[in-house]
Amino acid sequence: MNQVIRDKLSLLPKQPGCYLMKDYRGTVIYVGKAKILKRRVHSYFIGKHNPKTEKLVSQIADFTFIVTASNVDALILENNLIKNYHPKYNILLKDDKSYPYIKITDERNPRLIITRQVSKDKGKYFGPFPNVSAANETKALLDRLYPLRRCPLTARRPCLYYQIGRCIGCCAREVSEEEYRQVTRKIVHFFHGGFRAVARKLKEEMREASDRLDFEKARDLHDLISCIEATMDRQSINNLDFVDRDVFGFAFQKSWLCVQVFHIRCGKLIQRAASFFPVYAEPETGIRTYLGQFYLGNRHIRPKEILMPELDDDKTIQEFLGIRLIHPKRGTKKNLVQMACQNARIALQNKLSLSKLESTGIKN
Numbered sequence: 001m002n003q004v005i006r007d008k009l010s011l012l013p014k015q016p017g018c019y020l021m022k023d024y025r026g027t028v029i030y031v032g033k034a035k036i037l038k039r040r041v042h043s044y045f046i047g048k049h050n051p052k053t054e055k056l057v058s059q060i061a062d063f064t065f066i067v068t069a070s071n072v073d074a075l076i077l078e079n080n081l082i083k084n085y086h087p088k089y090n091i092l093l094k095d096d097k098s099y100p101y102i103k104i105t106d107e108r109n110p111r112l113i114i115t116r117q118v119s120k121d122k123g124k125y126f127g128p129f130p131n132v133s134a135a136n137e138t139k140a141l142l143d144r145l146y147p148l149r150r151c152p153l154t155a156r157r158p159c160l161y162y163q164i165g166r167c168i169g170c171c172a173r174e175v176s177e178e179e180y181r182q183v184t185r186k187i188v189h190f191f192h193g194g195f196r197a198v199a200r201k202l203k204e205e206m207r208e209a210s211d212r213l214d215f216e217k218a219r220d221l222h223d224l225i226s227c228i229e230a231t232m233d234r235q236s237i238n239n240l241d242f243v244d245r246d247v248f249g250f251a252f253q254k255s256w257l258c259v260q261v262f263h264i265r266c267g268k269l270i271q272r273a274a275s276f277f278p279v280y281a282e283p284e285t286g287i288r289t290y291l292g293q294f295y296l297g298n299r300h301i302r303p304k305e306i307l308m309p310e311l312d313d314d315k316t317i318q319e320f321l322g323i324r325l326i327h328p329k330r331g332t333k334k335n336l337v338q339m340a341c342q343n344a345r346i347a348l349q350n351k352l353s354l355s356k357l358e359s360t361g362i363k364n
Contacts, residue, residue: 001045004062009045011350012038016074017067018081021089024061030089031081033074037065056089066272067343069335080269100135102126102142104184108177109149109170112187114139118267124184126191141227145198146186192331199228243267248291248308249340251348252283258348259290260340264303274347284311295321307337 017037021030021044034040044057068074082090105111106122114135118125143150143166150167151159161167168175168183190198206221247262257279263271279286288311295302302323310327311317318325328334 002061005045005060007354008063008350009038009042011353012041012065013067013346014038015067016069016071017065018074018077019063019065020081020085021056021060021087022062022064023059026062028085028087029059030056030087031078031085033071033078035071035074037067041065067339067346069339073339077269084271100132102135102139104148104187109153109175110180110184111150112139112142112148124188137227141224142187142190144224146183146190148180148183148187195228199225202228243305244303245305245307246303247336247340248306249337249342249344250283250287250309251341251344252279253348254352255279256348256352257283257286257290258344258351259287260344260347261294262336262340264336272343274344276348276351287311288313288317291317291321295323307333309337309341 014036016033016035018031018033019037019041020028021032023029032040041063044053044060049057066077068077100114100116101118102125103113103115104124105113114132115125143161147161147166147168149170150161151171153170156171158169158172159167162169162172168179186194202221202225206218206225209215209218209221243264245264247264249260251258251260255278257277259275261273261275262269263273275290277286277290302321305324305326306321307326307328314325314327326333328337
């Protein structure tokens, strides 16, 4: 273990995230995820390992990490990082299947299906889910709450699903486009946070059933609520609108500024970068200068929009860059900005701590 690794190990946070192991050339050779970064990364450098792990560890000269909001976020980010870097020690993961999504199909009589392929069609996608089981459980829940078509359009009689209330019933009656729109809107609302209101309503129904001594009904409702709470931990790494966007987070400490940027392309976080530089005026002045240099050169493709914390004179910055600036107040976009800021804070703290041990000062 070299001194760089020894110093960095002491700075690892006790939070979920992904870590990137690098060799002496700076090439990413392995990407992993962890519920607790400090514990997981430390484990590589203590005790005995199998021969394959020993070979990996022998080639590690440095590592970096990305803090995420949850373990689910780490799982999804790990998948994206492996696809981006193709580390040689992640061969098995590179060949893994993609994560499952739930989709409302773009049909006259739409269906709710599970798919691993996200296409640029007019269908609505939700996910990804960490595994097929979670996707199946969520779909089964939605089939109970907001049934769409389950039967083939060629059905000549009401299907079994319609008879048990799990199909909207185009096999038995004419279903208007407006009725379909109402159901699909409820599903979209469910995924955009409305599931919490559904869970509250079901809890009220469960209490009422219990008061009536209808314990079987109360148990069924309890299982339904547990399913919602277990499967609706929405991750913030992926956005399925295919909009190219950059997410910025900033941290300022001891006259040093760290700018963390996440590059999201086609809905996936494909790359991130942290920059450090001294600030001799107000931090916001340094940020504005950085943004101008970042986009006005030829090294970076301008995205459709930028997500970042609010700054003074944002309108001028937006006009200057020619890119839409968004300061999200809630939802997935806000979570992305918070994650970028959190990583900026941790990266800057680590750089400042390491600078005390390095005679050459702070290095990027």
